[in-house]
Structures are given as structure tokens and as C-alpha cells.
Amino acid sequence: xxxxxxxxxxxxxxxxxxxxxxxxxxxxxxxxxxxxxxxxxxxxxxxxxxxxxxxxxxxxxxxxxxxxxxxxxxxxxxxxxxxxxxxxxxxxxxxxxxxxxxxxxxxxxxxxxxxxxxxxxxxxxxxxxxxxxxxxxxxxxxxxxxxxxxxxxxxxxxxxxxxxxxxxxxxxxxxxxxxxxxxxxxxxxxxxxxxxxxxxxxxxxxxxxxxxxxxxxxxxxxxxxxxxxxxxxxxxxxxxxxxxxxxxxxxxxxxxxxxxxxxxxxxxxxxxxxxxxxxxxxxxxxxxxxxxxxxxxxxxxxxxxxxxxxxxxxxxxxxxxxxxxxxxxxxxxxxxxxxxxxxxxxxxxxxxxxxxxxxxxxxxxxxxxxxxxxxxxxxx
Amino acid sequence: xxxxxxxxxxxxxxxxxxxxxxxxxxxxxxxxxxxxxxxxxxxxxxxxxxxxxxxxxxxxxxxxxxxxxxxxxxxxxxxxxxxxxxxxxxxxxxxxxxxxxxxxxxxxxxxxxxxxxxxxxxxxxxxxxxxxxxxxxxxxxxxxxxxxxxxxxxxxxxxxxxxxxxxxxxxxxxxxxxxxxxxxxxxxxxxxxxxxxxxxxxxxxxxxxxxxxxxxxxxxxxxxxxxxxxxxxxxxxxxxxxxxxxxxxxxxxxxxxxxxxxxxxxxxxxxxxxxxxxxxxxxxxxxxxxxxxxxxxxxxxxxxxxxxxxxxxxxxxxxxxxxxxxxxxxxxxxxxxxxxxxxxxxxxxxxxxxxxxxxxxxxx
Numbered sequence: 001x002x003x004x005x006x007x008x009x010x011x012x013x014x015x016x017x018x019x020x021x022x023x024x025x026x027x028x029x030x031x032x033x034x035x036x037x038x039x040x041x042x043x044x045x046x047x048x049x050x051x052x053x054x055x056x057x058x059x060x061x062x063x064x065x066x067x068x069x070x071x072x073x074x075x076x077x078x079x080x081x082x083x084x085x086x087x088x089x090x091x092x093x094x095x096x097x098x099x100x101x102x103x104x105x106x107x108x109x110x111x112x113x114x115x116x117x118x119x120x121x122x123x124x125x126x127x128x129x130x131x132x133x134x135x136x137x138x139x140x141x142x143x144x145x146x147x148x149x150x151x152x153x154x155x156x157x158x159x160x161x162x163x164x165x166x167x168x169x170x171x172x173x174x175x176x177x178x179x180x181x182x183x184x185x186x187x188x189x190x191x192x193x194x195x196x197x198x199x200x201x202x203x204x205x206x207x208x209x210x211x212x213x214x215x216x217x218x219x220x221x222x223x224x225x226x227x228x229x230x231x232x233x234x235x236x237x238x239x240x241x242x243x244x245x246x247x248x249x250x251x252x253x254x255x256x257x258x259x260x261x262x263x264x265x266x267x268x269x270x271x272x273x274x275x276x277x278x279x280x281x282x283x284x285x286x287x288x289x290x291x292x293x294x295x296x297x298x299x300x301x302x303x304x305x306x307x308x309x310x311x312x313x314x315x316x317x318x319x320x321x322x323x324x325x326x327x328x329x330x331x332x333x334x335x336x337x338x339x340x341x342x343x344x345x346x347x348x349x350x351x352x353x354x355x356x357x358x359x360x361x362x363x364x365x366x367x368x369x370x371x372x373x374x375x376x377x378x379x380x
Numbered sequence: 381x382x383x384x385x386x387x388x389x390x391x392x393x394x395x396x397x398x399x400x401x402x403x404x405x406x407x408x409x410x411x412x413x414x415x416x417x418x419x420x421x422x423x424x425x426x427x428x429x430x431x432x433x434x435x436x437x438x439x440x441x442x443x444x445x446x447x448x449x450x451x452x453x454x455x456x457x458x459x460x461x462x463x464x465x466x467x468x469x470x471x472x473x474x475x476x477x478x479x480x481x482x483x484x485x486x487x488x489x490x491x492x493x494x495x496x497x498x499x500x501x502x503x504x505x506x507x508x509x510x511x512x513x514x515x516x517x518x519x520x521x522x523x524x525x526x527x528x529x530x531x532x533x534x535x536x537x538x539x540x541x542x543x544x545x546x547x548x549x550x551x552x553x554x555x556x557x558x559x560x561x562x563x564x565x566x567x568x569x570x571x572x573x574x575x576x577x578x579x580x581x582x583x584x585x586x587x588x589x590x591x592x593x594x595x596x597x598x599x600x601x602x603x604x605x606x607x608x609x610x611x612x613x614x615x616x617x618x619x620x621x622x623x624x625x626x627x628x629x630x631x632x633x634x635x636x637x638x639x640x641x642x643x644x645x646x647x648x649x650x651x652x653x654x655x656x657x658x659x660x661x662x663x664x665x666x667x668x669x670x671x672x673x674x675x676x677x678x679x680x681x682x683x684x685x686x687x688x689x690x691x692x693x694x695x696x697x698x699x700x701x702x703x704x705x706x707x708x709x710x711x712x713x714x715x716x717x718x719x720x721x722x723x724x725x726x727x728x729x730x731x732x733x734x735x736x737x738x739x740x741x742x743x744x
Contacts, residue, residue, distance in 0.1 A: 010727050017727075041669075047728015096416075109414035118668075224726045329391050335398035341406060341422055359398070361730040374711035374723065375654040377574070377690050 007223030008046075016228045017051045023235040030056045031187060032234055033324050035177060036194035037064025037352030038222045044361035046224040056231065059324035060354035062176040062280065063194050065141040066093050067322060067346040067353045070276045071310040073169055074099030077138050080167060080303045081112040087130060088114045089123035090138040093350045098343060100310035104138075120152035120166070127156070127164035136299050139168045144196040146170040146288060147261040150268040153294050167299035168289050170269065173197045174205050175286035176277065176322075181213045185325050190234040192227065193219035195249040200265075202257025203245050210243050221249040268294055278346050279312055279319020318345035321354050328358040335359060399716075405429055420631035421735035446488040446626070449558065456560075459494035461485055462553040468546055470517060472591035474583075474602035475678075477550055478520035483605050483678055484629065485554040486528045490609040491625040491681065493564040493616065494556030496528060501552055502536040506545040514548065521550075528607035530554065562616070566643040568623040574690040575648055575710035576683040578611060578703040579604065580658045581633050582665065582675035590664065597667070599660050604679035611681065611702045618696030619689035626682050631735060633709075634673035636682050637720050638734045645717045650710035650732065652725040673722075674735050684712060 024030060034040060040060045043049055049058060062068055074097055081088035081104060088104070095104040095116060108114035113133075117123045120137050127135035139149045149166060156164045173194055180186060193206060198219045209217045216237040220230035230248045237244060247253055268290065275287030290298040299305065312318065316338070317331040328334055328347065338344040340356050347355035406422040408430035416423040428444065440448045447461030463484045470477040482499070489496040501521065505514065525532050583604040590597050608627065616622055626636040633655075637648050650673075657665075657672050665672045679702060685693045690708065697703035720732040 008726055010725055013727050044730060045671075045724070046726040047724045047730050048726070050728045051726075105414055105416065106410070106412070109410075109412045327391075329394045335394060336401060339401070342409065360733050373651065374649045375574075375651045375708040377694065377708060378687050 007225045009225065012225055013228060016232055020056065020232050020235060021053050023239055024053050024056050028055060030189050031059055032190050032192055032231060033059045033061045033188050034192040035061040035063040036196065037067065037350065038196060039192055039220065039227055040354050040357050041352045042222050042224055042227055044357040048224055048227055052231065059188065061324055062180065062322040063142065063173065064350055064352040066097055066350035068171060068278050069097065069140055069169055069346065070278045071099045071312065072308040075101060075308040075310060076305045077167060078102065078104060078107045079306055080136055080299060081107050081114050083303055085134050086113065087126055087133050087135045088112060088138065089117045089126055089135060090114065091140065092116045094138060094140055097346055097349045100308065120149045124152050124156055124161065124164055127161050131163055133163060135164050137166045139166045139170055142171055142173050142197045143200040146269065147200060147264055150264045153268050153297055156297055157294065165297045165299040165302050166290060170288040171275065172286055172288065175283045176280065177209065179280060179283055180323050183323055186323060188215060189238060190215050191217040192230045193217045195219055195221045195253060198253040200258050200261045203247055203253065203255050206245050210245055214243055216243045218246045218248050219253050221252065279322050313344050316345040318347050321347050328355040419735065420635055447492050449492065457558040459489050459492040459556045459558055461488035462551065463488060464549060464551040466546065466549050467588060469591055470547060472588050472603055474587060475605040476517050476520045478517035479524035480605050480678060481550040481552045482521050482524035482528060483607050485552040486530060486607045486609055487627040489554050489556040490612040491627050492558065493562045494558045496530045496554050496556040496609050498533045499525060499530045499552055499554040500534045501532050501550065504545050504549040505537065505539045506547050507539060507542040509547055524607065528609060564622065564625055566624050566640055569640065569644050569646060569684050569712055571646060571712050571714040572687050573623055573684045573712040574687055574708050575650065575712065576685055576693060577633060577656065577707060577709050578681045578697055579705040580656045581677055581680060582657060582661045582672040584678040585676035586661045586664050597664055599664050601660055601664065604677060606679035606702055608679065608681055608702065611700050614696050614700045615683060615693055619685050619693035621689055622683055622685050624684040628677050628680060628682050630676050632674040632676055633682055634732045635734060641718050641720055647713040647716050647719050647721065648710055649713055649721045649723060651723045654707050654709045656705045656707045673732060
């Protein structure tokens with residue numbers, strides 16, 4: 001695990017934190033958005049917010065794949081899962097997300113055959129192991145997970161596996177970033193760009209962020225040092241008056257992305273005209289659906305998907321949290337009626353959700369004395 | 381500069397409100413049992429409170445420990461504990477459901493300071509189970525019991541229709557004798573006490589996850605399942621004022637330490653750098669987005685030891701085969717009451733809360 005240790009080195013972190021403190025102008029408040037839920041998780045898990053000076057604020061963006069799925073799509077999924085003969089497969093953290101009427105976990109407890117899988121290929125295996133059942137894969141996620149869904153569909157088609165279909169909810173990252181930049185109530189100084197997504201799409205699609213909106217963006221990895229270094233790189237750009245797309249995650253991300261993955265995506269998916277985002281409403285051309293060549297594997301065509309629309313609960317401010325307009329704790333129901341046990345909003349469900357991360361990891365910032373080693377023993 | 385100074389007073393208010401809310405016992409809200417109710421976290425506690433405590437309430441049950449201490453008219457004390465085992469697959473690297481069923485109950489008794497002596501075994505078998513499979517499992521149990529020094533003295537067998545059980549389920553109940561003068565209890569724990577774990581964490585849970593075969597991980601991870609009564613005696617000889625012991629099974633170290641702070645209204649600060657974790661297990665956890673603090677162990681103890689006996693405890697544990705990787709992983713503090721904190725290796729800190737249900741792997 002040498003590879004991991006290098007990116008969690010406390011001495012390197014101290015150096016970076018010192019440089020960040022030196023760079024941040026004391027009379028200025030910096031607000032950077034980490035787009036990706038994986039970054040949010042890293043920030044809280046490693047206590048990064050505490051290491052930053054008070055005038056460098058991190059705002060959590062819309063890049064948690066679980067958090068952006070609207071309640072109606074969950075209800076549609078449960079409807080499909082309850083169809084007689086169906087085995088409904090889903091990633092683990094989607095199973096607890098509440099729709100308008102319960103979650104997949106509750107539907108499972110009530111008799112629906114809902115199974116957790118770790119990849120769409122696992123779901124395809126369930127289909128080939130159960131030829132007399134209809135196996136559905138609940139596909140969610142950004143460009144990060146979409147290629148594996150596409151590969152699975154290509155395999156299903158090649159192998160002629162007909163009892164398999166995909167309920168596609170894949171979304172794309174650029175439209176919500178644009179929506180955030182268009183949002184009148186948010187002032188940001190830069191973006192920590194989504195590393196995983198960029199391994200697929202590269203850095204070029206973010207050019208509009210610098211060109212049209214004048215905000216710097218640094219594509220970042222997911223280890224704690226990656227995040228700190230990205231904050232540092234953003235501050236350097238601002239100090240030098242630059243506004244560029246920079247790549248901190250060079251060990252994984254290339255400017256042109258992964259051409260093979262992009263080609264597979266183009267082979268299987270097409271853009272939906274509109275897709276509803278949790279808390280952000282409909283965003284044009286922001287999601288993927290299966291194209292005509294894969295219509296036979298499209299759950300939305302195979303099943304009578306009701307297309308439920310559920311208004312977000314009035315009390316829920318997930319949208320404002322996802323857009324970074326408010327901090328999780330500023331939401332009216334945060335930590336009272338909306339908790340990880342009884343989530344009202346999706347941000348409270350996934351460990352990548354800003355609210356769950358803040359709730360689980362981020363309270364009581366000031367109470368830990370980090371200077372003394374709690375494992376030291378009295379000298380005998 | 382302290383970040384506290386920069387806090388918005390409204391945030392402080394929200395945080396205080398959440399703390400009050402969080403420390404309330406969770407309430408059962410669901411109409412049907414779901415898998416989270418069996419995962420040992422908040423949902424499990426809510427089910428136990430709402431259904432079992434409500435019906436069975438008595439003073440021996442109330443502490444809701446892993447077992448009960450029964451005082452005989454002679455003044456001698458017995459410990460009694462029961463557990464059911466439903467793990468699938470029955471075989472995984474390092475063990476079977478049979479040895480696991482013996483070790484689980486032996487360890488619950490050992491953590492009460494008891495010397496496990498007698499055990500019952502009950503089976504629920506599914507129609508169609510191969511007798512050879514059953515024989516293998518039972519032989520494994522017999523060997524585990526002999527090694528642990530317990531005698532299986534009674535049992536029961538039921539067979540259910542095909543489809544009504546997942547092959548087989550095993551229940552074990554054990555009884556042990558608590559030596560005179562020995563007491564281990566949460567109310568003995570004091571600020572300044574040291575938190576020990578007796579070896580690498582997460583091995584069992586990750587071995588089972590890998591053995592299920594649905595992770596597509598090819599990792600050489602073996603379950604740590606073992607009877608710990610010898611190790612507890614070693615520890616208690618070296619550190620006779622050890623306050624509290626628990627085997628961090630379902631829910632892992634994170635959950636049992638939370639149970640301690642909830643029971644005492646004290647705080648525990650853990651140090652990430654000190655957590656002993658096998659590199660392969662850590663890698664598998666990282667890939668899945670699972671925190672090793674919540675992964676199950678079947679051959680480890682968490683021990684709270686007073687500071688003046690900590691050195692002796694560490695030396696004694698490390699001299700024992702099952703404790704060679706033992707480590708001091710944290711310290712008991714007075715504040716913040718009822719909370720577990722982690723000093724991250726990275727230099728930050730965070731809360732380690734009770735899990736809601738099973739740890740679910742993240743999407744990406």
C-alpha cells in the first residue's frame with residue numbers, strides 16, 4: 001500500500017497547510033466547490049476542513065451520484081422491483097435512498113427480490129444464472145460508472161442474454177456545473193474538479209468554466225493530499241491572477257480522457273432531452289438513456305415504468321446544499337427530522353452526501369486536542 | 381488559530397441540537413424487520429428496545445450486554461450468553477460456521493471475565509442439506525470446543541422445508557464461572573484509561589465478504605476466528621484492574637467503543653495511526669469504501685485498562701500468540717460525553733458514530 005501511504009503523509013500535509021496559510025490573503029474569503037462526492041467524503045473522513053485556515057471555505061457540490069437522483073425515479077425503481085418475476089439489482093448505497101413511498105431496502109423487506117451488486121457485470125451474471133427471471137440493473141452514476149454499464153450491455157447483446165435490462169439513470173457532470181455557475185445566489189472562487197469523471201471525459205469539457213465564467217478549476221484525486229494540493233493550486237492561480245484548467249490528478253487523468261470509454265458510451269447511450277435532478281429541477285441534456293440499438297435491454301421500454309414525479313419535501317433543502325448555496329447544517333431539517341437513520345433528503349443517505357458526511361464526521365470540530373498522542377504509555 | 385472562534389453561533393446551536401438528538405436512544409419506526417435491524421447499529425438497538433426489552437424487562441436483562449451475570453445463593457457467580465450464527469458461506473478462509481459458533485459464545489463469556497465451561501448447541505437445518513457438510517461443520521465445532529476447554533452438554537435439532545432456511549443456522553448458549561473478586565463493567569471505566577485492541581482489525585468481516593465471491597476480489601484474507609478465553613486470562617493476570625472487555629464482532633471496533641461511551645457518558649479518542657490493520661484488508665476496505673473500524677472481528681478483544689497497568693497489559697498481550705499485534709489505540713476522556721473521536725493520521729479529527737445499518741459499499 002505504498003501507493004496510498006504517499007498520499008496520506010502527515011508531514012507533507014503540514015507543509016502544504018503552511019503554504020496554503022501563507023498564500024491565502026488574510027483580508028479575503030475564498031470559497032471553492034468540490035464537485036465530487038468522493039472529495040466530500042475524503043475531506044470529512046480525514047478532517048481536512050479543520051486543517052484549512054478559516055478564510056478558505058470548501059463548498060460541497062452536486063457530484064454525489066446517489067444524492068442527485070430524484071425521488072420519483074426511486075419510486076419507479078421500486079415499481080419495477082415489485083413486478084412479479086423480477087430480480088432487481090442495485091449498488092448498495094442506492095438501496096437506502098427514500099423515494100416518495102419507501103426505499104428499495106424496505107421493498108425488499110416486503111418481499112421484492114432486491115439484490116445488492118458491486119458492478120453491472122455482477123447483475124448480468126445474476127441474469128445468466130436465472131434464465132427464467134427478468135433481471136434489472138439500477139444504473140446510476142456519472143461518466144465514472146456509465147462505461148461499465150455500457151460494457152455490460154455490449155456483453156449482454158453479444159451473448160444474447162435477453163432476460164437482462166438496465167433502468168438507466170446515468171447523468172453527466174457538465175450541465176450541473178453550468179447550472180451552478182448560472183445560479184445567481186452563489187459566489188465561488190474556483191472548482192476542485194471531479195477526478196473519477198475526468199478519467200473518462202478528460203479536462204477539455206470544463207473549458208467553459210474558465211472561458212465563460214472566469215473560474216479556475218483543478219481536477220483532483222481522492223487521497224487527502226490530492227485535495228489539499230488542489231486547494232493550494234487554486235490559491236496559486238488566484239494569487240498570480242491566472243484562471244486555468246489544471247490537472248492535479250496527472251497520474252490518472254489525461255486531457256483527452258479515455259477515448260475507448262468515450263467510444264463505448266457513444267455506442268450504447270444517447271442524451272436525454274431533459275432529466276430531473278434532485279433539488280435542482282430539470283436540466284437539459286444532462287442524462288443518458290439507452291439508444292435504439294439497445295432498446296431490447298431498456299427497462300423503461302420493457303416494463304410499465306410509471307414515471308412518477310414526486311415533489312421534494314417542502315422542508316428539504318437538498319437542492320441548495322447540492323448547489324453549495326447553503327451549508328448542510330443550515331438546512332431547516334438537518335439533524336432533527338433528517339438524520340442518517342431517517343433521511344428526508346438524499347444528501348443524508350450516501351456517505352458521499354454532504355449532509356451525511358457532515359453529520360457523521362463533521363461535528364464537534366473544536367473538541368479534539370490533536371497535539372498529544374492518546375496512545376502513549378506512561379514510562380514504567 | 382482555533383476554528384471555534386470563526387464559528388457562526390447558529391452552527392453551534394445546530395451542533396448542540398444534534399448532539400442532544402443523537403444521544404437519545406433510537407426509536408423503532410419501521411413496520412417490517414429489515415436487514416439493518418440485524419446489523420448491530422442503531423436500527424438493531426431500536427428493535428431490541430421496542431420489542432424485546434418491552435416484553436422481557438428485568439434487572440438482569442436491562443444492561444443489554446452480551447450476556448448476563450447470575451449470582452447463586454452461595455455467592456458464586458455464573459455468566460450466561462447466547463448467540464445465533466447465520467453466516468453464508470459456511471466455509472471461509474480460516475474457519476467454518478461451526479468453529480465460529482463456538483468461538484462467538486466462548487468470547488462473549490470471556491469478555492464478562494468468565495471462564496467458559498458448558499455450552500448448548502441448536503441447529504436449524506434446511507431439507508436437502510448434505511450430511512457430509514453437516515458432519516464437517518460439527519467436527520469443526522467439536523475441535524473448537526475442545527481447544528477452548530468447553531463441554532457441549534445439550535443440544536437440539538430442527539429441520540425446516542427447503543427454502544425456509546439458508547442451509548443451516550446454528551445457535552450456541554454458554555455458561556461460565558466468574559472467579560471470585562473479578563468484575564469487569566463499563567461503570568469502572570475512568571478518564572485516562574487506555575483503549576487496547578489485541579490485533580489486526582477487520583480480518584473476519586473482509587474474509588467473509590471476499591469468500592462470498594461477489595466482490596471479484598482475489599485477496600488472501602483469513603478469518604481471525606479464535607477462542608479468546610486464554611487471552612483474557614493472560615490479560616487479567618497482567619492487568620488485574622482491567623475495566624472492561626468486549627469482542628468487536630458485528631459492527632466492529634467502531635460500534636463497541638460507541639457502546640462503551642453511550643453506557644458511561646465518557647468519551648474515547650482513537651488514533652488512526654495506531655489502528656493495527658492488515659494491508660490487504662485495508663486495501664479491500666479502500667476499494668469498497670468501507671471503514672475498517674466497522675468491519676467484524678471474531679478473534680479480537682477491545683480492552684479498557686487503567687494507565688498504570690497499560691505497559692504490563694501490552695507486554696503480556698504481545699507475548700500471547702493471539703495478541704502479538706496488540707496495540708494501544710486510544711484513550712478514555714471525560715469530554716465530549718458519549719462520543720467517539722478519531723485523530724486522523726492526516727492530522728485532522730472526526731467523529732466515529734454508530735452505524736445506521738450494514739456498511740454499504742459506495743458506488744465510485
